[in-house]
Amino acid sequence: MTLIYSGNGLNSNSAPAVREDMEAAVKTIIEGLGEDVEREGLQRTPHRVAKMFTELTAGYRTDPVALINEAIFTVDYNEMVLVRDIEFSSLCEHHMLPFWGKAHVAYIPNGKVIGLSKIPRIVDMFAKRLQVQERLTREIADFVAEAIGASGVAVVVHGAHMCSMIRGVKKANARMVTQSLQGVFKTDPQIRAEFMGHITANYSDE
Ligand SMILES: Nc1nc2c(ncn2[C@@H]2O[C@H](COP(=O)(O)OP(=O)(O)OP(=O)(O)O)[C@@H](O)[C@H]2O)c(=O)[nH]1
Numbered sequence: 001m002t003l004i005y006s007g008n009g010l011n012s013n014s015a016p017a018v019r020e021d022m023e024a025a026v027k028t029i030i031e032g033l034g035e036d037v038e039r040e041g042l043q044r045t046p047h048r049v050a051k052m053f054t055e056l057t058a059g060y061r062t063d064p065v066a067l068i069n070e071a072i073f074t075v076d077y078n079e080m081v082l083v084r085d086i087e088f089s090s091l092c093e094h095h096m097l098p099f100w101g102k103a104h105v106a107y108i109p110n111g112k113v114i115g116l117s118k119i120p121r122i123v124d125m126f127a128k129r130l131q132v133q134e135r136l137t138r139e140i141a142d143f144v145a146e147a148i149g150a151s152g153v154a155v156v157v158h159g160a161h162m163c164s165m166i167r168g169v170k171k172a173n174a175r176m177v178t179q180s181l182q183g184v185f186k187t188d189p190q191i192r193a194e195f196m197g198h199i200t201a202n203y204s205d206e
């Protein structure tokens with residue numbers, strides 16, 4: 001299997017060492033705020049922040065082949081598969097502030113299905129990077145499409161962006177909705193309508 005998004009081969013489970021130059025950069029920011037970097041509460045903050053950003057960008061170090069772990073199965077099923085309400089958090093690439101929300105990922109198989117848990121793992125691999133919501137949405141769809149050769153893929157993402165909630169335009173209630181519709185989801189209005197119906201439905205187990 002060839003995958004378009006190759007990781008750098010590192011295993012995302014082993015936390016990488018925190019770079020000292022990142023800590024120094026955080027220290028510079030704290031000093032720029034006029035704070036005393038040596039006071040007790042701030043002494044380890046450069047280390048904590050560098051470690052935090054490394055954790056929040058673990059997707060750069062996720063190996064996509066290890067993620068899928070060959071969990072692609074031949075199944076005689078050619079109807080929609082949908083995993084909805086996948087919570088995610090990411091960092092906006094403009095401000096490095098969080099954005100978070102839910103992703104809904106559907107596909108129509110073409111002979112192959114993918115392990116259920118792999119869909120949220122794919123969402124996380126692309127969310128844990130510096131992102132814009134549009135690219136996140138597109139990358140999830142492209143990856144699923146290529147991994148299983150689906151007849152169609154649909155991804156809808158709802159996001160709340162802290163950078164426009166607590167600063168700047170300060171619209172705490174505004175939400176961004178993005179979508180990537182590929183294959184039959186783009187060409188067949190009925191399949192698209194079924195998908196939209198499933199992601200807006202209230203199921204009794206919720
Ligand atoms: N399209 C898109 N824009 C985003 C996303 N996250 C943040 N932004 C926007 O990126 C833009 C950056 O605009 P700039 O004018 O360069 O930055 P700024 O001066 O901080 O802008 P304001 O947020 O308007 O104060 C802002 O409009 C943000 O709302 C995203 O996921 N997608």
Ligand SMILES: [Zn+2]
Nearest residue numbers: 092094095163
């Ligand atoms: Zn932002």
